[in-house]
Structures are given as structure tokens and as C-alpha cells.
Amino acid sequence: MSAEVQVRGVVAPAAGESGGVVVEAELPHGADPAALLLARGWSPEGPVAATRTDAGSLRLDYLVAAQPVTPVPLAQPEPRLDEGLTAQDVAGAVRYRRVAAYALVVSDRGVLLTELSDRTSAPGWWNLPGGGLDPGEAPEDGVRREVWEETGQRVQVRRLRGVGAAHWIGRAPGGHVEDFQAIRVIYEAGCEHPTDPVVHDVGGTTASAAWVPLDAARAGAVPVVQSFAALVEAL
Structure with a gap:
């Protein structure tokens, strides 16, 4: 749903x-x-x-802003299309929206990042820890759960950092074609007692996790997915 x-x-x-x-x-x-x-x-x-x-x-x-402005017609750009789709694929795509929460976690060991596994479309790239919310789950609860599952770290959510939206049509892991929208809720979080990261959700979308020194993260020492690259570079 x-x-x-x-x-x-x-x-x-x-x-x-x-x-x-x-x-x-x-x-x-x-x-x-x-x-x-x-x-x-x-x-x-x-x-x-x-x-x-x-x-x-x-x-x-x-x-x-405190005062209203002249309304701007709602712009909905055409979704990005994955390669290899036919016109029939696009016409029959099933609409699906996924809400996920992610954390920009910084400690004295650096910024916490997760490596995407071969179960994703971008294996070897690095991501902020986080993922899809369970039905009815509060975003702050979900991001704490996801960070623990993917890295073994207990974090303190500090503030909402931003909300991102992406829209594309592509083939889902099950083989069917989805008209997919991702809503990403991004938090800033701290970790008072950082430890060596451990992936608890073995066999999922996370291959590994690491604390990456801030200077190295800003310099692009690891390839960060486009959705979060600007956030990491700005640290």
C-alpha cells in the first residue's frame, strides 16, 4: 500500500x-x-x-512565510525512467510511495555511513543509515531502529534536517514495474558512545558500516549516493 x-x-x-x-x-x-x-x-x-x-x-x-504569496502552479516533472523499460512497462507501472527516515550521525569518530549491498541498485555506494518506516511507526522511532539494525549504534535524534522527495519509474526487486516515489525524512543525530559498527540486519540492503573521518568524507573518500552527497560534503 x-x-x-x-x-x-x-x-x-x-x-x-x-x-x-x-x-x-x-x-x-x-x-x-x-x-x-x-x-x-x-x-x-x-x-x-x-x-x-x-x-x-x-x-x-x-x-x-507570514504573508501569503501568489500561488505557483504545482509543477510535477516527469519521473526519471530506468533503462530498458518499454512504453507498455511505463503505462502499466504500479504507483507506490515509500516513506523512509535517515540520520546524519556525527561523533568524535567521524560521520556514520553504510555501504549498500548487492541487493540494491547501487552496490558499493555509501548511504546515510536509515530506511523504510514500519506501518504507523513514528519517524524518530524508525530512524533510531534503522541505525541500530544497520550499524549497531545508539543515537540521539537532535533535529529534523530536511525532507527529500524523488520520483522514478523502474523495475522492483520482485520484477514488476513501479511508479515509485521516495519521501526521505532526514534527521541530525549524535552518538555519545560510538563503537565499531556492526550490521545486525544481515542479508539486507546494508553490506557494511563505518565511521568515516570528516575530512575524508568531505573529500569524497567514499562514493556517497547523490541523495545525501551534498549533506556529507557540507559537514
């Missing part, structure tokens, strides 16, 4: 004025949350919270 995502625009209260939620909408498949807010006439300043609703949907709260 494709995950439902709600996007809210929140205005911070100013002196003598009231703030609060000014827009709430369900995210269309393939759309970017920030673009959705602009389409509703509110300029996003950045995500501030990711929570679960009572119904189990993911709710993304964005701080928006």
Missing part, C-alpha cells in the same frame, strides 16, 4: 498576532512538499516536524 503524506504550512506567531496552521493538504503522488505549499500560496522556509497522524499518515509540518 502506498503511504499517505499530509503537508501542513505553519506560520510562527509574531508579537500581537496569532500563528498556526494556514494550509493542510494531501501530497499528490510524485509532488514535492515544498512545491505543494507554493501552489497553495505559501512560501516554505523549511520543514520543522515529521509526525504520524491518528490515521497513520505521515504529517510534514513546514514553517512558511
Whole structure:
């Protein structure tokens, strides 16, 4: 089942004025949350919270500018197509949205990264630890679980760092073609007692894990996937 995502625009209260939620909408498949807010006439300043609703949907709260703006038509670029797909494949693609949570974990040993296994489409590349949320799982709980499963580290979630969205059509591991949207909730986290990483989820998408010194990570000592490369380089 494709995950439902709600996007809210929140205005911070100013002196003598009231703030609060000014827009709430369900995210269309393939759309970017920030673009959705602009389409509703509110300029996003950045995500501030990711929570679960009572119904189990993911709710993304964005701080928006205090004054509305002229709405911008919702732009939904064509999804990226994997190689080898036919027109029939694309026409019959099944829509699927995956919500995942990742952590940018930094300690005195460096930044925590995971190597993708041959069960993925990018074996040998390095990723932030994290992965798909279980049904009804809160994003912060999910990222702590995923970091432990992939690296054996106990982390302290500090703040929401960003939300990413990607959209493509490709062949799933089961062989069928998916019209796939990834929603990535990215947290900044710390690790007070870093240890040698251990992959507990053996046989999954993580081949290995390591603390990479910050200078080496910034210099590109390991190939980091495009989704998170800029975050690592900016450390």
C-alpha cells in the first residue's frame, strides 16, 4: 500500500498576532512538499516536524512565510525512467510511495555511513543509515531502529534536517514495474558512545558500516549516493 503524506504550512506567531496552521493538504503522488505549499500560496522556509497522524499518515509540518504569496502552479516533472523499460512497462507501472527516515550521525569518530549491498541498485555506494518506516511507526522511532539494525549504534535524534522527495519509474526487486516515489525524512543525530559498527540486519540492503573521518568524507573518500552527497560534503 502506498503511504499517505499530509503537508501542513505553519506560520510562527509574531508579537500581537496569532500563528498556526494556514494550509493542510494531501501530497499528490510524485509532488514535492515544498512545491505543494507554493501552489497553495505559501512560501516554505523549511520543514520543522515529521509526525504520524491518528490515521497513520505521515504529517510534514513546514514553517512558511507570514504573508501569503501568489500561488505557483504545482509543477510535477516527469519521473526519471530506468533503462530498458518499454512504453507498455511505463503505462502499466504500479504507483507506490515509500516513506523512509535517515540520520546524519556525527561523533568524535567521524560521520556514520553504510555501504549498500548487492541487493540494491547501487552496490558499493555509501548511504546515510536509515530506511523504510514500519506501518504507523513514528519517524524518530524508525530512524533510531534503522541505525541500530544497520550499524549497531545508539543515537540521539537532535533535529529534523530536511525532507527529500524523488520520483522514478523502474523495475522492483520482485520484477514488476513501479511508479515509485521516495519521501526521505532526514534527521541530525549524535552518538555519545560510538563503537565499531556492526550490521545486525544481515542479508539486507546494508553490506557494511563505518565511521568515516570528516575530512575524508568531505573529500569524497567514499562514493556517497547523490541523495545525501551534498549533506556529507557540507559537514
